[in-house]
Amino acid sequence: MYQVGNLVKELSDKHGHTRENLIPILQDIVHKYNYLTDEAMVEVAKELDISAAEVYGTASFYTFLDTQERGKYVIRICKTITCSMKGKSDIIHTLEDILKIKVGETTADKQFSLIETNCIGWCHKAPAILINDMPYTELTPEKVSEIIKDYMKK
Ligand code: FES
Secondary structure, three states, rough: OOOOOOOHHHHHHHOOOOHHHHHHHHHHHHHHHHHOHHHHHHHHHHHHHHOHHHHHHHHOOOOOOOOOOOOOOEEEEEOOOOHOOOOOHHHHHHHHHHHHHOOOEEEOOEEEEEEEOOOOOOHHOOOOOOEEEEEEEOOOOOHHHHHHHHHHHO
16 A cells, blocks of 8 residues: 555646546556555545546556556456467466466565456467566467566566
């Protein structure tokens, strides 16, 4: 849990105090703190003069606007059709085996979270994942296993 302090005010001043600036403000908070707390969402609602329900609804709609604390590395695996047809399940099983968590969970050391997401725009090189902002594509169980082991050494 973090304190939003003056951050919401600063971001609202930077982006603007109107409804259309909601997403950039939320993205900046997530960029800084990794997820949105209830307190942060209420503060944003106050600054933009909209309801907290609207802020929460927007945050829940976009998978990148996390409303719960995640690990240092957030692995987002595409669950959309092309990736599914190209072996997404094998990639998930490999990740679950290596990390010893299920989809939706975070490792006990708070290093990795594993979550599913909609298409991330790499369908032509499916199956694909993102680790934070970095895409990894044309994955095989062996390839993803090497990638994660490299992250474990960081
Ligand atoms: S379907 Fe997976 S990246 Fe588009």
